[in-house]
Amino acid sequence: MVSTYLTFDLVNRDILKSLKQISGQTTVANDTKYYQDNIGKVKSVDEFLDNYRLYSYAMTAHGLDEMIYAKAFMKQVLESDLGDENSFANRLTDDRYKNFAASFNFASSASDTAVAQSGGQMDELFETYDQTIAAQEEQIEDDTRYFKVMLSETGNIKNVDEFLRNERLRNYLFTAYGIDGRYYNYTAIRGVLVSDPNDPASYYNTAYGGNLDQYNAAKTEDTELTERLSLNGTVPQLQNSITLGQEKKADLESQIAAKQAELDNGGDAAVLQPQINDLQTQLTATNNLLQEDQNKLTTQQTRLDELNARLVPVDQTAQRRAELAEIINGTKADAAYLGVMKALAEDFNFNADGTVPVGGAVTEDKLEAIIAGFFNKQTRVTHAEAMFNQQLFEEKIATATNVTDITSDPRLLKYIKVAFNLDKATVVKSTIEQILTSDLDDPNSYANKFGANNPQYLELAKAFNFNTDGTVAAGDAQTTLQSSRTRDYYMSRWDDKQESDYEKAVRFYKLDLAAVKSLNDFLSSDAQTSYEFALTAVGIDPSSVSKLTVKNALKSDLSDPNSYIYKLKDERFLTLARLFNFSKDGEVTAPVLAQSNSAITNVAKDYILRQTRFLEGDELEAKKKKAQEEAKYYTDTIQRIDSRDELLADRKLLDILLISKGIDPATITNDVLNKAFNSDLSDPNSFVNSQPDKRLAQIVGTFNFDAKGDVDRSTAGRAQNGGEVAATQSLYVRQLLETQQGEENAGVRLALYFQRMADTITDPYVILGDEALMEFFRITFSLPSEIGNMEVDQQAKLIEKKLDLKDLADPEKLEKLVKRFTIMYDIENDTSATASAASILGGSSGGISADTLWALSQIRMG
Template sequence: MISTYLGYVSATKDMASTLARIAKQATVKSDQQYYDAHIGKIKNVDEFLSDYKLYSYAMKAYGLEDMTYAKAFMKKVLTSDLSDTSSFANKLTDSRYRQFAAAFNFGGTSKNQSAQSDLQKSDTIGLYEQSFANETALAKKESKFYDTWIDKVTNVDDITNSSRMTDYILRAHGLNPDNISKAFLKSVLTSDVNDPNSFVNTASNFSTASLQPTYKLIASQFSFNADGTLSGATAQTAEQKEAMISRYDSMVPSLLTAAAATSNDDYYRQAITKVQSINDITGDNRLFSYIKTAFNLSSKLTPVQFNLAFTNSDYAAVTGMADMVSHFQFASDGTLPTGQPAQTQQAIDDISTKYLSQAKDAKQNLFDDAEKHYKTAVSGIKTITDFFAANDTKNKNLPTIEDMALRAFGIGKNEVSRDQLRKILESDPYDSKSYVNSLKDDRFVELAKAFNFDSEGNLRAPVAPLSQTSINSLISAYSKSKTFGLTGEMRDKAVKDAKDAATEFSKSIAKIKTVDELLADKKLTEFILVANNIDPKSVDKNTLKKAFTADPEDAKGFLNTQAGQQFKAMVNAFNFDAKGNLTTAKIEPGQNKGARLATNDLYLHQTLETQQGSSNEGVRLALYFQRKAPQVNSVYDIMSDPALYNVIKTTYSLPASMSNMDVTRQAAMLEKLFPIKDLHDAGKVNNLLKRFSAVYDAANGGNTTSPASAILTRGSGTGMSADLMLSIAQLRSR
């Protein structure tokens, strides 16, 4: 029988190869294959506990094999909300239970499920507001194009054959180009507005009477003969062109600029003096929009409703338009008495004052109100049905949730039907074969990424580089590493610094979409490395990129080599694919892929230790100590784990009776023997275990089965009095 020393060295010389050999053993391979094939199908904790083969495999992996019988107890562990310090698992002194709960998705998940995270809401609102700035910039670009191009027109066909030109002219007048044919527009542009029999003066050519004045206005701004040729030197005079550009710059951007408001006010003062009927107002969208803004009326107010306010005083009172009506001199039939203007000069001045006042803060008020409404409405969404129901807003001047979302991602409301939008939002944007990716339009993909609906329209957790459980684990590990071995003021400062770093980490990691973005952020990578007990100075960016894009399931891949194995647990926790992009492929209802791989790895370690222990318990103790050493942050971690404590007592020839001493005296003695920080140094741990092996063999002679090491079969954290465990837990929490 080989010595403890040779057994330990043989097993750890190339741990990756050792574990690979264990994985090939028939029973181990069969158990692992069963776990991999079935854990992804588990949807809740009861299904997990009822599958004994799955459940017992996981329990063994986390060193809880002796508690497999206690299903009711373990259910309380698994459903604990680890973000709640008072939850069941967090109250237990044995950290294995928290690690076990953290490996599965059975507890506290509802808190992480929302239609949009705070970051997603903020991004959507930001894109929504930015769309208006983009719209204004584009409008200026289009006006510059029109200014040059219109002077080159020689025939009406030059306009009607150019979708860019027709769009410009029609949108300047508040018309939708999609609803107007080329032939219809040509008839309008070649009409003589002074000929009562021309196209624009024949009411039967228009679907509604309210549209006729708008087209007469368009025709009056061009100089074309009936055959489409020019009747003058250019299609428009300098004044007509300037008026067209002014109209477009005012009408097309959805929000008013200060310059546009002043221009609209000048236009109103001139145009209102020429108005002869209500239809002259509703037929000029610029005038109509001006009045609606001045009296804070709904932007969706129709010409029919506007006319009704003048002919029905009760309707005007109920709809809040009585004040607006009182500023005009229209008769009940919507016309003006002969020689009487639509408004007195005083009324014009009053409306101008109202308009400029409303326009001054209109943009910011709209943004503020829309943002408040959006955040409130989105927070109440629980299903995709709620999303569409949230579009019913009492304030008709506010955009709907759907409107804001579509505009934020540059999608026209008429581009998608309600059914298509539902399919997009329920589609997986991270799956190349999904419905939304089949559309081959990045706008729809980004929209789907902005919301958290699953394939059935229910909420899911946001797709992020790390789960909240993993983030919490990293923060805890980082804090322990940074405060490691410190006392007094130095520790207090380190605790504060670690807390600040954790806050920044939580905010920054949520914004990461790719491995390249992650590695480009030095603070983020350093935080992650420190939390994983890896010295940031010992790793370069290329090595990290190699680790993050390696396949952890490839037995010959980088992560399963001696050099890459230190990164395996770290990489497994992230939801990145082989190309370094976010993926949902690693996210499962019961257990994420990274946690599954970590569970498999722990199972192999546990199996190795058990098999080694069958012939030499000293080797088993040494292997267990090597695995757990990086997680040790104080002597109390050692004292609370009988197996770890046994290795230390054996190595330094401490008496067994030492465990009966006062806890603080035990801690003081251990702190004098060796620096705890040495346990985070693989080389120093290796040297300590070589010493342990020699002392263990000397103490046990040819009998390598030590009763003291049998505690491993019962799991760490047992074999110690309840009073001692409580004392250690209290001291560790200080």
């Protein structure tokens, strides 16, 4: 009889060949093909359990064939939430059940897990938003620096054509002036830039100036006609009011004279004098009102006379306004564009031939104004704008002679409000002026009166030196120390409001998305804020794209290269679609991850277990805390992995994954990982399947990447992801190999099984919980079968005494242990195999004494 060791060695020496022989058997090949073709059609756990061929195949693959009959039991296993320590599968001591549940998606489909966005997708959206904003800010800063250098007096632009053909400069210019680049007319813009606005024959004036002047003149005349109509009503009213006032004045004067005469003739002063005083008060008020009306009449009559001298006769007003309306309405749609053309003509100084004059294409002040205009068109303040504001403020404050030099400029007013934490709607221009002109030595000054409840008022007042009338000597508005303090305040606060608004937006988004139950919900006006936030996150301007385009993109099948989204040829839409879970019908679906939630949970748990096993005391606590942090990194990050390339780019993620499977990351290069994850698991000759260590194939099998390396979203709602299907097939063939070998020699099956499971043994109780592993241990160390009657803790101590579990991670020591088992198995089960066992150990074909056999049985792996 061939010894157990030799049979095992024959199978194990070329395990790939052995597995290939099994997979090539007709029944195995047919069952495997059936599983591969049909498991993807299963939509529920009941449907899976009712298909005996699929169900038994998977159970066999996981070594649970003896439990095929227990469908009710296995249903509870499959529906267990592995993230819940108290779930059914997690309460079972046999890890095979947990692993079985992890290979399927029934736990998520058993409850309503369809969401517009998962937590991981939402976190990725926020991360993408931050990255998009950071990239935009960096681009704005670079573009501003570039524009300023190129347009400065010593810039590199030599003529207008060079300027306009520079797309980067042109786009900056168009943004600053609000020009839509989609309708860019090179000839028109060039003609305006080289025009002298004071020359009637210039391109600007012949093409645009006349129309704009006519439009502005028509608007002015129409306004004046409307004003005259109003004056024609108010002037007579004032005249009537004055007439009535004069009558009242005469009456009051008459009454006063009568009362005074009565008093002079001996009347009762106690009665008459108060009456005279009251009449005198009325007379004074009447005189004041008369004077006000007279002043108004004088002003309005003068204005009316002026208008009558210039405008058409009053009776022609309606006809003239109709004519003007025709002119205004005919040009109104183009008025803004005409205004931009005028601004370009006035702001730029290109010579008529297009060359740049001495002094540059624009003055320094105009260049500053253009940059300010560019910043005004941005949706948020950037660091570049903050620096611009800082420089502008320091330039202006150095020459300011009145408080209005600062407060009359909206940008500088905003600068002050932000710097001193007064950027509120209730703090208006007059408030700032009153604070800046407060005398801090006067307890009744504005800053002192309201500073007790608003310390920022006092802080602002102390930072400037304006007099109470608002004046200040040039250069004295701030000392160096005051300027430095103001600068520090502004640079530390310029984005505080934006950060606060962002935090509010994130909170609102989370609440809003929870209410989204369909794509139509997301596109509705109720979710407009969240819709715009999501598009902005991926760099899409919501105003630049129709909701129909977004709708079709989000309904696209990302696994179909011919779907709508790929026709857009825009990575931003692809990024957006990957962050949501909408079906082709616009319904929310369960998110499809690179790894199933169950697999992710298992990796995290196994990682912590492997990093902490065999440790005790403080060392255990410290290592456990660190392992938990790293496991959290894995669970958080893996949910945002959208492609194989992203996974392979994160070595930390991969190292955690390797360690969770008991693989030393130092032994696996990036090249090996790249080849493994690019392997076809269904091909027995692929790189990963040809590796001696099958754990790599198991790892690859838990991932759900398609042939291109993207997450295979076509598997949404399926019982198993693609990787798990391949992993199940691989396990099935391995199980059959062990089973078929066991039919000839049970020892070989035990040896193969222990070899496969050794990596999962983390403590003695794993062995105690598995009859096959316990039998391997008992035979290896020639222990009596009665040890099973010992208390469990005593058995655990015995295992620790006989077997150093750390040795199981050492391939050489594991091989030595399996070799020992095969020998001891033959000794226990077939005395005729003793000679073969002895020859393996001793190298001769001679006999072996009882003492030697006893000594062999006591060998401890070391």
